[in-house]
Amino acid sequence: MGECKQCQSTLEVVKAGFLRGRQRFYCKTCQVHFTIKLPAASPQKAARQTTIIDIAKSLGVAPSTVSRALNGSTDINSLTRQEILRVANEMDYRPNLLAQSLHRGETHTIGVVIPNIERPFFAGVLAGIQNVATEAGYRVMICQSNESHSTETLNVQALVASRVDGLLISHSKETTSFEHIRLQLKKGLPIVHFDRVCNEVETAKVVQKDFEGSFALVEHLIQQGCRRIAVCAGPPQLLISQTRLEGYKAALRHYGLPLDDSLIYHTEFKQSESLTALNHWLSLPEPPDGIFAIHYGNAIELLVELKHRKIQIPTEIAVVGFGDELIAELIEPSLTVFHLFPFEMGETAASLLIDNIIHRDTFSPIIKKMRGELRIRKSSIRL
Amino acid sequence: MGECKQCQSTLEVVKAGFLRGRQRFYCKTCQVHFTIKLPAASPQKAARQTTIIDIAKSLGVAPSTVSRALNGSTDINSLTRQEILRVANEMDYRPNLLAQSLHRGETHTIGVVIPNIERPFFAGVLAGIQNVATEAGYRVMICQSNESHSTETLNVQALVASRVDGLLISHSKETTSFEHIRLQLKKGLPIVHFDRVCNEVETAKVVQKDFEGSFALVEHLIQQGCRRIAVCAGPPQLLISQTRLEGYKAALRHYGLPLDDSLIYHTEFKQSESLTALNHWLSLPEPPDGIFAIHYGNAIELLVELKHRKIQIPTEIAVVGFGDELIAELIEPSLTVFHLFPFEMGETAASLLIDNIIHRDTFSPIIKKMRGELRIRKSSIRL
DNA sequence: GGCCTTTTCGGAAACGTTTCCGATAGGTAT
DNA sequence: ATACCTATCGGAAACGTTTCCGAAAAGGCC
Numbered sequence: 001m002g003e004c005k006q007c008q009s010t011l012e013v014v015k016a017g018f019l020r021g022r023q024r025f026y027c028k029t030c031q032v033h034f035t036i037k038l039p040a041a042s043p044q045k046a047a048r049q050t051t052i053i054d055i056a057k058s059l060g061v062a063p064s065t066v067s068r069a070l071n072g073s074t075d076i077n078s079l080t081r082q083e084i085l086r087v088a089n090e091m092d093y094r095p096n097l098l099a100q101s102l103h104r105g106e107t108h109t110i111g112v113v114i115p116n117i118e119r120p121f122f123a124g125v126l127a128g129i130q131n132v133a134t135e136a137g138y139r140v141m142i143c144q145s146n147e148s149h150s151t152e153t154l155n156v157q158a159l160v161a162s163r164v165d166g167l168l169i170s171h172s173k174e175t176t177s178f179e180h181i182r183l184q185l186k187k188g189l190p191i192v193h194f195d196r197v198c199n200e201v202e203t204a205k206v207v208q209k210d211f212e213g214s215f216a217l218v219e220h221l222i223q224q225g226c227r228r229i230a231v232c233a234g235p236p237q238l239l240i241s242q243t244r245l246e247g248y249k250a251a252l253r254h255y256g257l258p259l260d261d262s263l264i265y266h267t268e269f270k271q272s273e274s275l276t277a278l279n280h281w282l283s284l285p286e287p288p289d290g291i292f293a294i295h296y297g298n299a300i301e302l303l304v305e306l307k308h309r310k311i312q313i314p315t316e317i318a319v320v321g322f323g324d325e326l327i328a329e330l331i332e333p334s335l336t337v338f339h340l341f342p343f344e345m346g347e348t349a350a351s352l353l354i355d356n357i358i359h360r361d362t363f364s365p366i367i368k369k370m371r372g373e374l375r376i377r378k379s380s381i382r383l
Numbered sequence: 384m385g386e387c388k389q390c391q392s393t394l395e396v397v398k399a400g401f402l403r404g405r406q407r408f409y410c411k412t413c414q415v416h417f418t419i420k421l422p423a424a425s426p427q428k429a430a431r432q433t434t435i436i437d438i439a440k441s442l443g444v445a446p447s448t449v450s451r452a453l454n455g456s457t458d459i460n461s462l463t464r465q466e467i468l469r470v471a472n473e474m475d476y477r478p479n480l481l482a483q484s485l486h487r488g489e490t491h492t493i494g495v496v497i498p499n500i501e502r503p504f505f506a507g508v509l510a511g512i513q514n515v516a517t518e519a520g521y522r523v524m525i526c527q528s529n530e531s532h533s534t535e536t537l538n539v540q541a542l543v544a545s546r547v548d549g550l551l552i553s554h555s556k557e558t559t560s561f562e563h564i565r566l567q568l569k570k571g572l573p574i575v576h577f578d579r580v581c582n583e584v585e586t587a588k589v590v591q592k593d594f595e596g597s598f599a600l601v602e603h604l605i606q607q608g609c610r611r612i613a614v615c616a617g618p619p620q621l622l623i624s625q626t627r628l629e630g631y632k633a634a635l636r637h638y639g640l641p642l643d644d645s646l647i648y649h650t651e652f653k654q655s656e657s658l659t660a661l662n663h664w665l666s667l668p669e670p671p672d673g674i675f676a677i678h679y680g681n682a683i684e685l686l687v688e689l690k691h692r693k694i695q696i697p698t699e700i701a702v703v704g705f706g707d708e709l710i711a712e713l714i715e716p717s718l719t720v721f722h723l724f725p726f727e728m729g730e731t732a733a734s735l736l737i738d739n740i741i742h743r744d745t746f747s748p749i750i751k752k753m754r755g756e757l758r759i760r761k762s763s764i765r766l
Numbered sequence: 767g768g769c770c771t772t773t774t775c776g777g778a779a780a781c782g783t784t785t786c787c788g789a790t791a792g793g794t795a796t
Numbered sequence: 797a798t799a800c801c802t803a804t805c806g807g808a809a810a811c812g813t814t815t816c817c818g819a820a821a822a823g824g825c826c
Contacts (some may be wrong), residue, residue: 017801019788024801033788049546049570062776067814077774092566098485099812102781105431107481117513123506128529130500136548139545141524162522163432170534183475187432203802236652257529304713328711330687399769407771407818416818436780445806460804482782603816609772775821779816789800794801 017093024088039155059087078367087178101163109139111159113169115196119300120325121342122170125194126367128346129168136354138165149174156180164191166353171198173235173268176379190356190363194349198239202365204356206349210240210322213246213253215336216294216374217320226290226318230263230273230281232298242296244322263288267298274301286295289317290380296323299335302381318380333378345370359380390561429567433474442470452561453478467626484546492522493736496544496552498579499529503708504725505553508577511729512551514565519737521548530652532557539563549573549736554581556618556651573739573746578733581622585748591704592755595621595642596721597630598673599757600703603719605638607765609673611699613646613664615657624649627677627705650681657684675762679706682718688760701763716761728753 016026021148022035052070061080068076069084070093110133114122126142133140141164143155152172157180159167167189167358169181178200185191185201193359194206221377223227231248245264254261262284267273276291282287293299297320306313312320313333320336321328348368356363391540399416407418435453439446444463451459452467453476454637478628484490493516497505509525515521524547527536535555540563550572552564568574568584572645577589604612614631617624628647635642645667650656657676664671666754676682682704696716703719704711711718731751739746 014798014802019802024788031791035787049543052814053812063813064777064815065775068775071814073815075774080774094540096485096546096812097544098481098546099489099781100814102481102485102783103813103815104480105781116510117500118503118506118510120501120503120800122504123501125525127499127501130525139524139541141522142513144510157477158522160432161480163479214799271512300709300713303648326683327713329708330714330716331685401771409770418817435784436782446783447785447807448805451805452783458804463804479782482811483784484783485813486783486785488811767826769824769826771815771822773822774820776819779815780814782811784810787807790804790808792801792803794799796799 036163036283044059045226051096052093052095055084055087055093056093057062058091059079059083066072078130087352095380097185097272106165107139107163108137108355109162110166110168111156111162111164112126112140112142113145113152113155113159113167114142115172117142117144121195121323121340124342125170125346125349128343128348129350130346132344132347132350132354136351138350140355145170145172147174151178153180155305156184160189162182164189166192166357168192168194168349170194170196171238172196173238176237188360190353190360192349192353192356194345194369195241196238204363204365206345206352206370207367208340209338210368211247211250213322213340213372213374214244214292214294215321216249217338218248218251219255219335220374220376220378221290221292221318222249222251222257222317224290224314224380225377226288227257228260228288229257229290229292230262230265230288231276231294232277232291232295232302233264233266234239234294235268236266241294248292267295269295269297274298275305278302278305287294287317290314291317291319293319293321296325296328296335296337299337300327300331303331303333303335314378314380314382318382320380329377334379336380339373339375341370341372385507392703405639416476421458424568433476434479435476438467438470438474438476442466461723469527482505488520489548490546491520492524492545492547493549493551493733493740494539494545494547495523495525496538496542496550497525498528498533500527503580504706504723508553508732511726511731512733514726515730515737517582519734521733528555530555530557532560538564539567540650541568543572546570549575549740551575551577551579551625551732551736553578553579554621556621559620571716571741571743573736575597575732575736575739576688577728579609579621579623587735587746587748588750588752589728589735590750591623591723591753592721594627594630594633596630596705596723596755596757597627597677598634600621600719601631601634601719602638603759604673604675604701604703604763605634605640607673607697607701607763608766609671610640611643611669611671612661612675613671615660615674615676615678615685616647616649618651619649619675624677625735630640631675648679652680654684654719657681660686661685670700673697674702676702676704679704679708679711679718679720682720683710683714684712686716686718696763697763697765701765703763707758712760719760719763720758722756723756724753724755742753 012028015026016024016033018189019022019035022375024035027031052063053067056066066084069081130140145152145155149172152175178198181201193206197207233245249259266275293302297309300321303319311317322338324337324339395409395411401407409416435446435449439449449467452464486559513523528535528538532555535558561581564584575587580588580590601612632642648660657750665732676685682702686702694700703722707720707722711720
């Protein structure tokens with residue numbers, strides 16, 4: 001029998017069931033239950049970072065004093081502070097950001113949700129975001145939706161669980177419902193949309209010149225003599241696809257060209273699709289003499305495929321694309337594009353968000369439009 | 384005079400200095416000091432996420448019970464659990480990961496330090512890391528060193544302050560001292576190097592076939608008839624530069640070709656440098672008939688510049704590069720490369736690290752070498 | 767010496783969660 | 797009724813910070 005904790009006697013001790021695998025006892029004199037402690041076996045303790053308490057103990061002061069010394073409070077003797085700073089440095093003290101964040105209720109971290117980190121456009125945006133965020137003392141946590149709506153929702157939840165101070169998001173191509181955004185917005189989380197934005201929720205947004213860029217590209221094709229201009233449109237759900245398509249249509253209308261639905265082909269950013277699109281167009285009684293690809297990836301693919309089929313670019317078919325990359329300049333013939341500035345977009349979005357975080361009250365659902373410029377290259381010069 | 388908190392009388396109350404701007408009093412009867420509270424003004428309270436305590440209160444149970452219900456403990460009645468889960472769902476409860484991490488002493492987050500997120504190679508690695516990490520329930524925090532040693536050190540410190548469970552790092556080109564790594568290693572932080580590794584510290588490492596790839600590329604050039612092969616080497620400090628240069632030298636030696644130092648040109652990954660390198664080589668009494676660029680970026684630049692100068696590729700000068708990208712295939716002439724698998728490298732590094740985190744005890748400084756393959760294209764086929 | 771002051775520090779609460787430990791209520795055998 | 801048992805819950809401590817509040821000490825002024 002065990003020995004009672006209070007009376008130290010074993011006389012009136014009886015068994016009293018099991019608790020978490022350990023025998024339980026009851027002392028009738030003391031009317032108290034107890035169990036026998038196991039010799040806790042874990043000498044394998046993970047090395048800890050030094051804490052404020054460690055410093056406090058080693059100097060014989062209170063933790064609050066150490067905190068004051070480290071945070072530059074005036075409520076402290078300068079000699080005490082010096083000593084504390086010395087010891088802190090000696091012990092390589094690093095404040096535990098988790099504890100700080102938990103206490104302050106803010107993490108100084110912003111969450112980013114993008115479709116894919118490998119796409120150069122988004123990588124550029126990320127670099128811009130990091131640049132501004134780091135400058136402002138914010139960390140960045142990145143998630144990829146992989147173009148899946150459910151993953152995007154999970155991403156948002158994960159970032160919210162990590163208690164990010166704000167969210168930057170560019171939607172997946174599947175996303176047509178925005179409840180996951182609305183829910184967090186209602187809870188007061190600052191959110192800024194960029195590139196693939198939506199009209200359904202009231203957030204600050206950073207967008208490209210989607211309409212203007214498309215208009216300029218198509219206008220350029222028309223000025224180069226193209227009369228039947230096909231468009232390789234993106235996923236029809238995406239707002240940017242729609243806006244760019246609008247720009248295309250507006251240009252046709254403006255120059256009095258007919259709108260032919262058989263020349264509009266929607267793709268899902270997948271490799272093979274531009275080929276099926278091309279096959280479709282070439283099988284038409286009147287094939288196109290110009291192609292506008294909403295997404296630069298499709299433009300490159302089309303260029304390669306046209307070359308492969310020995311179709312002359314730009315004389316037989318001219319090609320232009322939206323968005324830019326080194327490859328557009330180096331491929332032959334070089335590709336006419338509407339050049340974007342992803343880095344700047346990232347910077348703009350991040351500074352908008354951080355502003356939004358700091359001044360929660362004076363928020364307005366502003367929409368910022370990034371600059372962009374027509375870069376005319378060989379794939380479209382027919383005159 | 385103020386009213387004493389204890390005796391509620393103002394008779395024996397005297398002033399007693401100022402404390403944080405507020406008048407302080409002393410009650411002589413009660414021998415107690417006190418100040419008058421200001422009416423705290425902050426109705427503008429940031430919306431809070433619902434907590435376990437909120438759920439507990441709304442159901443009239445203890446927070447520990449709610450925690451048990453949410454974490455699938457057996458120590459709970461299934462009806463109680465159902466109720467708690469229902470309410471939790473209703474209130475859109477999300478556990479505060481900060482509090483969890485603080486308590487558990489682990490964040491389920493891994494830190495990544497890379498030179499630059501915009502470089503396709505690193506973007507690919509990142510994607511691989513994210514893939515494995517997400518699968519294993521880990522979040523990823525990314526920092527860019529921008530090729531600066533001091534920034535890299537700051538990055539490491541920031542990630543440590545965030546209490547990441549482990550670190551993945553690819554060093555900046557400036558980094559020759561590894562104290563920042565050694566310090567964390569001593570504290571027990573699991574660290575895995577990838578790509579730009581070093582020999583100075585004992586960590587697990589994931590590397591490319593730097594030596595073998597270089598050897599294969601140079602061997603290929605020799606087999607194509609090249610006899611004076613120049614090498615556009617990277618920053619001489621980087622171990623991968625050294626290893627790749629070794630591969631180059633070994634191939635020359637193996638085939639009995641002389642080693643000519645004037646054919647070795649070190650660059651710093653900057654744009655203009657490949658041009659100065661080219662100028663240097665072309666000014667030699669015996670210019671090279673083949674160029675091996677350690678970095679694919681330089682290879683592309685050289686290709687463009689050679690075309691620009693109307694120098695025939697590969698007949699006059701053949702070009703090969705290390706590393707691959709879409710552009711290598713699409714440029715004309717297409718570029719012969721030693722193809723790498725960045726995504727797989729990221730996956731390997733991440734799973735190595737996570738394994739290291741979970742089984743801290745059975746760690747060994749293993750070195751994993753990724754696969755790679757010679758992809759022969761037009762820029763080097765002379766026979 | 768009494769009154770008032772400033773400087774400097776310690777104690778405790780709070781952030782939200784998990785986990786340890788014990789208490790209680792209700793069993794079931796003898 | 798006694799001796800044992802299980803199931804289910806609450807309370808409190810802990811993680812590492814910051815911050816609120818007050819105490820102690822020491823000095824100045826009349």
